[in-house]
Amino acid sequence: MAKFTRRLGRAAQQPDDPYRLSPGGTGGEPSSFAWSFGADAEGGAVIEHEPRGVGIRARFGGSDGRTRTAGVARDLDAALERWWGRGELPAQLLLRDGLLVLEAGQSLNESQRTLLLRSALAYGRGMLTALTHQTDPERTAEVIKEALLDPRPRLAGGSVPVGDVRRLRQEDANGAAWGMRLLQALRMESSLPLEPRRSRAAQFLGQLQAQASPPTREVFASGVVSLAPTGGQLARSKRRGRAQFLSGLFFFLAIGLISAAGLLFWQQGAVGSSEDQIVIPAGTYPISDPSRPGEVRMVQVQSFRLDRTEVTNGAYRACYEAGVCSWPGESSVGGGTNPILEPGKRDFPVAGVSWGAANSYCTWLGQRLPLEEEWEIGAAVAPTSMRRFVYPWGDFFQPRLVQAGVGLAGPGPVGAFSPGGDSRFGAADMAGNVAEWTATLLEPGIFVVRGGSYEDDSLGLRTDSWQAVPAETAAAWLGFRCASTGN
Structure with missing residues (x-):
């Protein structure tokens, strides 16, 4: 094909x-x-x-x-x-x-x-x-974080020296607000298995904390401790020995909570999500332009939800047992036992389903298949900077973050590469594992498939890669996820 x-x-x-x-x-x-x-x-x-x-x-x-x-x-x-x-x-x-x-x-x-x-x-x-x-202090912190972590030379649009960031934090009137969010963002990056960003984030985090001037550190401590009921009192009594100790203690406890919250924030999506779906707000987003390779076009969408993972064997089997969904095609198993019957593959993506079968499942849930544009927004766009990325996790291919490559016999469990391999909105497996049906019709009987699969190389896994696939196709490399309109 x-x-x-x-x-x-x-x-x-x-x-x-x-x-x-x-x-x-x-x-x-x-x-x-x-x-x-x-x-x-x-x-x-x-x-x-x-x-x-x-x-x-x-x-x-x-x-x-x-x-x-x-x-x-x-x-x-x-x-x-x-x-x-x-x-x-x-x-x-x-x-x-x-x-x-x-x-x-x-x-x-x-x-x-x-x-x-x-x-x-x-x-x-x-x-x-x-x-x-x-x-917007959060947006400012995100931009400065990306400037710190960029590995390119500065005049090529690369990283900003950490010393400049320290000085800017001290001299900018809003430095305390974005500085606190910057530390939080760097902690989150340092906890993710994506090199060299993880190491660089940990390095800069240590430098910003260790070399901050006392007045700046007090501002940060006050801002964090205020999350606790006695934070304001502790910040005002820092000259007293016991209060100073407690203030420092609450500061580090609060930072730990923020770090954990940051990791959860990454896992659930940068704008918001439920356990099963991410929420993408209404707005105008940059996506690839199929008529002008290498260019972008702006699309305006209503708010919608997108499944965080591909639909699994276990979820699809429930639809089959309800008498709504058809049995997956035999092409999904290469002549062996159908994965939908294997307890150990309950959390693997269902495959071997035609466009009609995938659409029936989503309709059964009161949902639908995503449009091609919606799929790419969820896969490629960073909600804070509104930048489009080549892969869900960034601009460079990372084979350790995707279920794809030479020698793989099939897909793996959904979300196995989360959160490092997730998109900036928090969607898992938007590259690799199984390719995914969309609701976009190219011509009668032919639909757009996005995402690439375990069989694809780095080019086929890009967020702008697509296939034109007949609706009746039921292949081992082809699955889907659902979407719904509104919050």
Whole structure:
């Protein structure tokens, strides 16, 4: 059966940037980490660090400034598509103009402001300026975490030095809020079996905790201890020996609880979930474009739920015994005992079911098969950054996180690679194990299948990979999961 694999295109080469960094390179910022734009800082000239400079910032004020702001916003939207589709950062000139727009009192949406922060961290320019205009501490912490864990060199859009993060946390007015969430996010990453992120997260977590200044540590302790009934009293009495000891004790106990909650948060999905389904909010999401390989398109969806795992043999057998679902096809077992009869394979994904059989099962539960677009959102998109990933767990293939590869005779138990192999929304086995039916009809009798299976290589396991499969197909590598509309 033919498989059609869409591949992300190569990142386009950016044109020469007319903006040039001031002498000193990426380390040349003043202690505030802010950009101030002097009156002579036009075009490609060197930026002057003058606190009261107006210069090019004035270009974004008044009626003409609103027109220029609209142009910058359009450029940022185009840059967002390149970021979501290729992981390509905007040029530094656009970073500069975006920050000027904000400093001039004009507004940009949250996605645009987040991209400016991500770019400022990658280039080491205007970081505090970008932070000043962020409104969501959780989103800010997620962006900074990803900037810390990126293994690439900084000027290639890679990791930000941990020393910069410490200074930003101290100097930003909202540093306590996003700093606490950053520690929580790093603890979660350090508990997941995904290298090198796990090791890097543990390293940076230790550095941020050990080298924090006393005032910053007090802010963090106060923020965490306030979860307990006596947290405020303990924070206010830190000068007394006994209270200081108890404050530290509650701090570390609270951190342990937050770390455990963070792991549960990852397992259940970044936005919300029940035990069996993840919840994906209504909104506009970036997904792959089948008509333009390597590009992304934006789709708007209603809120929906998606099964956290593929439907299992045990669950499907209940439908069969209720007289609703048909018996799985013999092609699922290669002539041996049908897995649906084996107690040891109750938690394996059901396979050998046609599109009609899969649809009947979901209808029996009052649900449906997911649309192709819904499936990809659940598999590829990170809810905080709204970035699309090549694999459910990230942009690089990790054979240890997926039930697929040479020599595998069949699928394994659902969720066996959780949470490390889960998507950012918390869905398991969105790559490998069994490929999955969707509700998307390509032509009469032909439906889209997504996810790849235990038989596929890394290309077939990408979140943009798909197959066109006849509805009557009942194969050992083919299963499904259900979806439902609403919260």
